[in-house]
Amino acid sequence: MPVQRPAAATPDVVCFDPQDTKGTSAPAVAATPAVDKVGVLLLNLGGPERLSDVKPFLYNLFADPDIIRLPQTVKFLQPLLATIISTLRAPKSAEGYKAIGGGSPLRKITDEQAEALAAALRAKGQAADVYVGMRYWHPYTEEALEDIKRDGVTRLVILPLYPQFSISTSGSSLRLLESLFRSDAALKSLRHTVIPSWYQRRGYVCAMVDLMVQELAKFRDRENVEIFFSAHGVPKSYVEEAGDPYKEEMEECVRLIMEELRARGHANSYTLAYQSRVGPAEWLKPYTDESIRQLGARGVKSMLAVPISFVSEHIETLEEIDMEYRELAEESGIRNWGRVPALNTNDAFIGDLADAVLEALPYVGCLAGPTDSLVPMGDLEMLLQAYDRERRTLPSPVEFWEWGWTKSAETWNGRIAMIAIIVILLLEGVSGQSILKNLIWAE
Ligand SMILES: C=CC1=C(C)c2cc3[nH]c(cc4nc(cc5[nH]c(cc1n2)c(C)c5CCC(=O)O)C(CCC(=O)O)=C4C)c(C)c3C=C
Numbered sequence: 178m179p180v181q182r183p184a185a186a187t188p189d190v191v192c193f194d195p196q197d198t199k200g201t202s203a204p205a206v207a208a209t210p211a212v213d214k215v216g217v218l219l220l221n222l223g224g225p226e227r228l229s230d231v232k233p234f235l236y237n238l239f240a241d242p243d244i245i246r247l248p249q250t251v252k253f254l255q256p257l258l259a260t261i262i263s264t265l266r267a268p269k270s271a272e273g274y275k276a277i278g279g280g281s282p283l284r285k286i287t288d289e290q291a292e293a294l295a296a297a298l299r300a301k302g303q304a305a306d307v308y309v310g311m312r313y314w315h316p317y318t319e320e321a322l323e324d325i326k327r328d329g330v331t332r333l334v335i336l337p338l339y340p341q342f343s344i345s346t347s348g349s350s351l352r353l354l355e356s357l358f359r360s361d362a363a364l365k366s367l368r369h370t371v372i373p374s375w376y377q378r379r380g381y382v383c384a385m386v387d388l389m390v391q392e393l394a395k396f397r398d399r400e401n402v403e404i405f406f407s408a409h410g411v412p413k414s415y416v417e418e419a420g421d422p423y424k425e426e427m428e429e430c431v432r433l434i435m436e437e438l439r440a441r442g443h444a445n446s447y448t449l450a451y452q453s454r455v456g457p458a459e460w461l462k463p464y465t466d467e468s469i470r471q472l473g474a475r476g477v478k479s480m481l482a483v484p485i486s487f488v489s490e491h492i493e494t495l496e497e498i499d500m501e502y503r504e505l506a507e508e509s510g511i512r513n514w515g516r517v518p519a520l521n522t523n524d525a526f527i528g529d530l531a532d533a534v535l536e537a538l539p540y541v542g543c544l545a546g547p548t549d550s551l552v553p554m555g556d557l558e559m560l561l562q563a564y565d566r567e568r569r570t571l572p573s574p575v576e577f578w579e580w581g582w583t584k585s586a587e588t589w590n591g592r593i594a595m596i597a598i599i600v601i602l603l604l605e606g607v608s609g610q611s612i613l614k615n616l617i618w619a620e
């Protein structure tokens with residue numbers, strides 16, 4: 178059975194003074210203000226709410242040094258690169274957002290999750306205000322922190338809404354928080370703890386399996402359905418060079434879910450693949466599109482897609498999986514298709530998030546003891562020091578030019594060739610002479 182984080186009553190915990198960033202103060206019992214006010218900060222990616230937001234949203238994303246990690250010497254080029262890449266990418270992204278109604282549903286769903294979590298905590302006897310801090314769009318993390326200060330929160334639990342930890346998602350949000358905490362005296366003294374990943378929680382695993390069982394029941398040939406986990410990809414270099422635990426956590430998460438599914442009597446075979454690759458750099462494999470083609474060629478006739486790296490519906494479930502991959506599956510000979518819905522405000526899932534917050538509360542302002550997560554719970558600074566300390570620079574996931582016979586070179590060579598042909602035709606029209614003929618046959 179999947180293991181669970183130790184219960185809150187396992188206080189193998191050293192308390193510390195949040196002002197003492199070097200950790201030199203003797204362990205002490207954390208001082209508790211007369212009236213404690215508990216807050217929960219949900220971290221998420223954010224998404225464009227309307228088509229006109231797409232380009233500035235993409236700019237924010239590509240300006241993030243955890244999405245494109247440039248060497249120190251050329252860091253100053255990041256805003257320029259972000260401008261170019263967001264401009265080139267915007268039309269393709271906008272097409273996707275148009276296909277799902279003109280914007281991302283992320284803000285609405287995350288607000289609903291925040292409300293549901295506050296209600297679940299209240300029902301479990303814990304009053305808490307729940308805040309939403311997005312990384313690339315409104316409400317920005319900075320806005321959430323202003324609200325947290327204004328409301329006088331004294332104990333904060335930071336909960337990224339990504340079940341598995343990645344440098345590019347939770348890591349990026351935590352790094353931003355770290356710099357905001359450092360530069361603000363009020364925040365510096367705010368006692369907090371971070372739950373960096375929670376894919377291994379039994380409540381989450383069971384909520385996922387409940388949904389999978391419901392969807393499996395809709396197939397006629399239930400036992401022959403291929404369970405197809407599709408996770409958002411990251412560049413391979415994040416895992417192999419920077420030590421991102423994302424792949425390891427993803428594989429462990431899938432193993433726990435399959436274990437629970439089997440325990441409920443479903444012995445289906447399964448595949449884990451990675452979707453949403455951006456740019457020509459190598460990302461985690463196998464790629465979702467290639468896997469679908471291979472499964473079709475192997476004779477798989479029924480497939481249940483399970484989005485696994487994110488807990489809300491978003492562009493990559495609603496457009497990429499429901500439209501693009503479904504069509505590809507049909508073309509590959511897969512006749513019966515299903516998709517597990519995102520957890521969104523699923524009761525069991527929100528109840529489990531509430532339990533995670535309650536279990537984390539005793540660790541607020543303390544260095545937590547070992548847990549079963551690959552990335553241990555802790556305070557912001559400790560967490561970011563524990564992994565990725567050297568902050569290696571990596572090949573950019575998004576190259577807009579590469580030498581050699583690559584996809585980007587092909588695209589650019591094609592564009593240059595087309596421009597050259599148009600220029601030659603115009604010159605021929607104006608001069609009345611055959612320039613191409615002269616070029617080829619010139620002596
Ligand atoms: C666990 C989830 C995610 C990882 C890991 C991740 C890494 C990552 N993403 C990009 C580039 C883009 N991501 C985009 C949208 C997007 N990404 C995630 C999640 C993860 N990203 C979500 C939930 C969303 C959708 C938000 C929404 O509005 O619904 C986009 C924009 C859309 C598009 O053009 O495809 C880009 C671009 C990189 C480069 C990266 C790792 C380095």
Ligand SMILES: [Fe+2]
Nearest residue numbers: 222409410453
């Ligand atoms: Fe992404």
